[in-house]
Amino acid sequence: MASIKDVAAEAGVSVATVSRVLNGHPSVSPDARTRVLAAVEALGYRPNAVARSLRTAQTRTLGLVISDVMNPYFTELARSVEEEARALGYSVIIGNADERPDLQDHHVTTLLDRRIDGLLVSPTDGGSPRMLEAARAGTPMVFVDRWIPGVDVPVVRSDGRAAVRDLVAHLHGLGHRRLAIIAGPAATTTGRERVDAFREALGAYGLPLPDAYIGQGDFQAGSGRRVTEGFLDLPEPPEVVFAADNLMALGALDAVRARGLRVPEDIGLAAFDDIPWFVHTAPPVTAIAQPTGDLGRAAVRALVDRIEGRTGESVTLPARLVVRRSCGEPAPAPSPSPSPSPSPVQRSTP
Amino acid sequence: MASIKDVAAEAGVSVATVSRVLNGHPSVSPDARTRVLAAVEALGYRPNAVARSLRTAQTRTLGLVISDVMNPYFTELARSVEEEARALGYSVIIGNADERPDLQDHHVTTLLDRRIDGLLVSPTDGGSPRMLEAARAGTPMVFVDRWIPGVDVPVVRSDGRAAVRDLVAHLHGLGHRRLAIIAGPAATTTGRERVDAFREALGAYGLPLPDAYIGQGDFQAGSGRRVTEGFLDLPEPPEVVFAADNLMALGALDAVRARGLRVPEDIGLAAFDDIPWFVHTAPPVTAIAQPTGDLGRAAVRALVDRIEGRTGESVTLPARLVVRRSCGEPAPAPSPSPSPSPSPVQRSTP
DNA sequence: ATCCTCCTTGTAATCGATTCCACAAGGAGG
DNA sequence: CCTCCTTGTGGAATCGATTACAAGGAGGAT
Numbered sequence: 001m002a003s004i005k006d007v008a009a010e011a012g013v014s015v016a017t018v019s020r021v022l023n024g025h026p027s028v029s030p031d032a033r034t035r036v037l038a039a040v041e042a043l044g045y046r047p048n049a050v051a052r053s054l055r056t057a058q059t060r061t062l063g064l065v066i067s068d069v070m071n072p073y074f075t076e077l078a079r080s081v082e083e084e085a086r087a088l089g090y091s092v093i094i095g096n097a098d099e100r101p102d103l104q105d106h107h108v109t110t111l112l113d114r115r116i117d118g119l120l121v122s123p124t125d126g127g128s129p130r131m132l133e134a135a136r137a138g139t140p141m142v143f144v145d146r147w148i149p150g151v152d153v154p155v156v157r158s159d160g161r162a163a164v165r166d167l168v169a170h171l172h173g174l175g176h177r178r179l180a181i182i183a184g185p186a187a188t189t190t191g192r193e194r195v196d197a198f199r200e201a202l203g204a205y206g207l208p209l210p211d212a213y214i215g216q217g218d219f220q221a222g223s224g225r226r227v228t229e230g231f232l233d234l235p236e237p238p239e240v241v242f243a244a245d246n247l248m249a250l251g252a253l254d255a256v257r258a259r260g261l262r263v264p265e266d267i268g269l270a271a272f273d274d275i276p277w278f279v280h281t282a283p284p285v286t287a288i289a290q291p292t293g294d295l296g297r298a299a300v301r302a303l304v305d306r307i308e309g310r311t312g313e314s315v316t317l318p319a320r321l322v323v324r325r326s327c328g329e330p331a332p333a334p335s336p337s338p339s340p341s342p343s344p345v346q347r348s349t350p
Numbered sequence: 351m352a353s354i355k356d357v358a359a360e361a362g363v364s365v366a367t368v369s370r371v372l373n374g375h376p377s378v379s380p381d382a383r384t385r386v387l388a389a390v391e392a393l394g395y396r397p398n399a400v401a402r403s404l405r406t407a408q409t410r411t412l413g414l415v416i417s418d419v420m421n422p423y424f425t426e427l428a429r430s431v432e433e434e435a436r437a438l439g440y441s442v443i444i445g446n447a448d449e450r451p452d453l454q455d456h457h458v459t460t461l462l463d464r465r466i467d468g469l470l471v472s473p474t475d476g477g478s479p480r481m482l483e484a485a486r487a488g489t490p491m492v493f494v495d496r497w498i499p500g501v502d503v504p505v506v507r508s509d510g511r512a513a514v515r516d517l518v519a520h521l522h523g524l525g526h527r528r529l530a531i532i533a534g535p536a537a538t539t540t541g542r543e544r545v546d547a548f549r550e551a552l553g554a555y556g557l558p559l560p561d562a563y564i565g566q567g568d569f570q571a572g573s574g575r576r577v578t579e580g581f582l583d584l585p586e587p588p589e590v591v592f593a594a595d596n597l598m599a600l601g602a603l604d605a606v607r608a609r610g611l612r613v614p615e616d617i618g619l620a621a622f623d624d625i626p627w628f629v630h631t632a633p634p635v636t637a638i639a640q641p642t643g644d645l646g647r648a649a650v651r652a653l654v655d656r657i658e659g660r661t662g663e664s665v666t667l668p669a670r671l672v673v674r675r676s677c678g679e680p681a682p683a684p685s686p687s688p689s690p691s692p693s694p695v696q697r698s699t700p
Numbered sequence: 701a702t703c704c705t706c707c708t709t710g711t712a713a714t715c716g717a718t719t720c721c722a723c724a725a726g727g728a729g730g
Numbered sequence: 731c732c733t734c735c736t737t738g739t740g741g742a743a744t745c746g747a748t749t750a751c752a753a754g755g756a757g758g759a760t
Contacts, residue, residue: 001487003716014740019718027738044483049463050409051716053400054745069429072422079419082446091460093443096432110441113399133394137351221626253630276571280603282632353746364710369748377708401746404715 002043010039022047053115062303063111064120065095065104067146068219071247072275073292074122077144080296081120088304090117099185099219101125108134118303122146125187140306144299146189154306154314156299158290160272161197166321167270167288168201171240174328176268180213180238182227182248191219194244194272213238217248224251225258232259232267240268240327246275249285268327284324291317352393360389372397403465412653413461414470415445415454417496417538418569421597422625423642424472427494430646431470438654440467449535449569451475458484468653472496475537490656494649496539504656504664506649508640510622511547516671517620517638518551521590524678526618530563530588532577532598541569544594544622563588567598574601582609582617590618590677596625599635618677634674641667 008015013032020028021036028036039045053059062085066074082092093116095107105128111119112130118140121131127148135141135151147155171179181198184191199209212234215227224243228251231237243249249271256263263269263283271278274289298315305312358365363382370378371386378386389395403409412435416424432442443466445457455478461469462480468490471481477498485491485501497505521529531548534541549559562584565577574593578601581587593599599621606613613619613633621628624639648665655662 004718005716015717016719016740016742017738020739023718025719027736029738032738046459046463048404048465048716049460050400050403050465051745052718054398054404054747055716055718057745059400069425070422072420075419075425079446086456091443091464093441096429106436109396110399113396114441115398115400250626250630276600277627277630280600280627280631282630355746365747366710366712366749367708370709373748375749377706379708382708398746401715402748404717405746405748407715 001048002045003048004045006043007036007039007045010043011035057115058117059115060089061091061093061114061116062118062120062300063093063095063107063114063116065097065107065111066122067097067099067104067124068247069094069096071219071245071273072277073246073273073290076275076292077122077296080293081144081300084297084300085304088300090300090304097124099124101128104128105130112139118142118307120144120299120303123148123188125185127151140303140312142299142303142306142312144295149189154302154312156295156302156315158295158317158319160194160288160290160319161200163288163319163321164194164197165201165204167242167286168198168205168207170286170321170323171268171270171327172205172207174268176239176327177207178213178236178238179207179209179240179242180215180231181209182215182217182224182241182243182252184217184219184244184248186216188219191244198242217244219245219247221247221251221254224248225255226251228252228255232256232261237267240270243269243271246271246273246278246287249287253281253285264326264328270327274322278324281326283326285326286324287322288319289322290319351398352395353398354395356393357386357389357395360393361385407465408467409465410439411441411443411464411466412468412470412650413443413445413457413464413466415447415457415461416472417447417449417454417474418597419444419446421569421595421623422627423596423623423640426625426642427472427646430643431494431650434647434650435654438650440650440654447474449474451478454478455480462489468492468657470494470649470653473498473538475535477501490653490662492649492653492656492662494645499539504652504662506645506652506665508645508667508669510544510638510640510669511550513638513669513671514544514547515551515554517592517636518548518555518557520636520671520673521618521620521677522555522557524618526589526677527557528563528586528588529557529559529590529592530565530581531559532565532567532574532591532593532602534567534569534594534598536566538569541594548592567594569595569597571597571601571604574598575605576601578602578605582606582611587617590620593619593621596621596623596628596637599637603631603635613676614678620677624672628674631676633676635676636674637672638669639672640669 004015004018008018017032018036021033064081068074078094085092097104101124104124108128108130112134120142122145135153141153143153143155145157181195183195186192202209215230217223217227228241231241241252243252252269256267261267269285271285271287274287278285278287294317302312354365354368358368367382368386371383414431418424428444435442447454451474454474458478458480462484470492472495485503491503493503493505495507531545533545536542552559565580567573567577578591581591591602593602602619606617611617619635621635621637624637628635628637644667652662
């Protein structure tokens with residue numbers, strides 16, 4: 001593989017001149033420039049990014065550590081992150097933590113060893129030591145989706161509170177009173193937050209959230225199945241189950257089906273995180289949709305701002321309720337009369 | 351960030367000794383070793399992978415260029431690739447080509463610029479110039495899933511021929527005679543291959559595959575929708591539509607539903623590539639499942655073999671048919687009687 | 701006591717870029 | 731005609747590691 005020296009020799013100039021041509025430095029004669037360009041072309045020369053990074057102390061690379069690539073929400077996030085990063089001239093290296101703190105730590109470590117310019121993290125647990133260390137050491141960093149309280153790092157996330165209120169209003173309107181939730185891990189902010197928002201929304205309608213109706217999940221399908229089975233075994237099972245992410249909703253659907261029960265006739269189901277597949281399940285699933293693409297793009301912009309010396313602030317975007325059929329038939333749309341809905345709610349075309 | 355010099359100073363030895371300790375070189379005195387280790391600990395030193403790569407001319411990194419991360423098949427592939435690579439001491443950088451040749455070229459270029467040790471590619475089109483160049487230049491490379499004929503690079507893929515025969519047998523057994531296919535791009539091997547296998551299998555039953563029953567798709571949901579609409583507009587629409595990948599199957603499901611028709615009563619549907627969601631659609635979709643995880647792992651092993659000077663051969667793994675309900679109710683399982691099925695077929699528990 | 705090994709260690713070259721500094725050539729201005 | 735500036739160029743230092751080579755010291759054999 002040709003190096004800058006080969007190009008310099010071929011063009012009959014010094015390596016300094018080659019470097020200047022390649023980096024658009026102004027003081028190079030037109031003659032030298034054309035000779036260098038011709039040599040580059042002839043040799044098929046491409047600069048060695050490793051050497052360049054060593055010298056310039058920047059890699060133009062972002063690290064993204066996410067909890068679970070197989071979760072469509074995070075896949076979409078990763079995709080939008082890569083797109084925006086590419087537009088800004090950065091590459092992205094993705095680390096999949098699989099909801100395992102040790103793997104998260106592994107990825108943070110190797111990313112840091114590679115001297116990435118900045119780190120985008122959706123922390124799995126309370127935060128791995130390496131990550132906290134990096135944050136303290138001043139590595140440009142932004143939390144996305146989940147975050148760690150008390151760590152001074154901007155957070156780009158979506159606030160589901162209003163959408164959860166809309167959901168509860170929707171369920172209440174359909175006549176449901178016994179509502180249960182499959183929670184995410186208490187170690188994650190999103191795990192706690194969604195339960196809190198749900199409890200709060202129920203409170204506004206004078207509904208309780210008994211402990212028996214809070215199932216502990218781990219954001220994976222298996223836990224959704226187990227928790228739902230527990231709900232169904234209750235002397236008085238809930239009328240609707242709200243899963244705190246899409247994979248647990250999938251598990252819940254499994255569990256209900258395995259009992260030979262039907263959704264929504266026997267039990268209703270709603271999920272946090274909307275994904276394309278929810279349109280095609282039986283029945284289509286009512287869900288709370290995050291603006292995933294916007295989240296990814298905003299996170300990259302905040303991170304690059306930090307890297308390039310600008311401020312890079314936290315961003316919170318609203319989520320919205322998408323009503324489908326998994327909690328019962330929505331009443332036929334009342335034509336031209338004021339909507340009783342507390343905030344605009346998208347009704348998806350089935 | 352502490353460098354090897356800082357460690358050397360702290361430990362009172364030369365950088366050479368530090369390097370020897372860190373790389374497990376035998377001739378280091380126990381005394382020096384403990385002092386170096388203490389200094390490393392005290393400074394929180396981590397070797398700079400960029401500098402190391404420059405010197406050793408290896409990055410211990412694999413590049414993976416796939417056609418579409420949002421496609422669950424490729425997501426799973428990427429995940430298994432990363433897992434196996436990690437087990438072998440390599441990192442993976444993923445490039446998402448989004449079925450766009452220009453993007454594929456972009457990613458191949460940046461990966462090569464980073465001097466990755468080897469490249470895993472699922473080519474989008476006939477092959478970008480950069481990629482062919484790299485293959486010719488001897489960059490260790492392995493094709494996975496798709497490949498480019500005439501390029502001397504090992505291919506790790508799955509052979510769907512037998513499974514497609516099983517599928518046609520299944521459809522024929524259900525009484526279906528008018529079978530159509532939504533094909534993938536003709537520029538991809540998988541695009542062509544699946545049509546060929548389908549046509550061949552139909553031929554074995556004396557069934558034709560008229561041009562009107564071959565719809566040109568691009569492996570994206572939108573094309574599945576359009577093609578299916580075309581099929582439904584035919585004077586004599588097909589009885590079953592076979593989509594060459596899961597996203598186009600999703601689009602087909604959309605199109606059928608938009609017409610107010612039902613699967614499988616009005617039209618049957620089958621797909622290449624099985625994904626978890628197919629269990630939960632209405633109805634569950636009959637699909638051909640590739641051993642995706644095995645494919646990813648085998649591809650990494652072949653690539654690493656090449657990188658480390660071993661041979662690294664092509665691998666072909668069989669796909670298998672998973673019968674669900676989207677092509678019509680399978681006949682109630684005939685109890686203890688010889689199965690008429692030409693090869694073992696998995697019947698999924700719904 | 702002398703010489704030869706073996707073990708440990710440090711010095712310095714190297715990987716492929718970028719960039720500071722010095723210098724030469726040529727034009728402008730006095 | 732001499733100075734001063736500008737412009738273009740090359741030499742060499744540098745980034746942070748690895749590693750060939752040389753050298754010093756300890757211990758064993760003669």
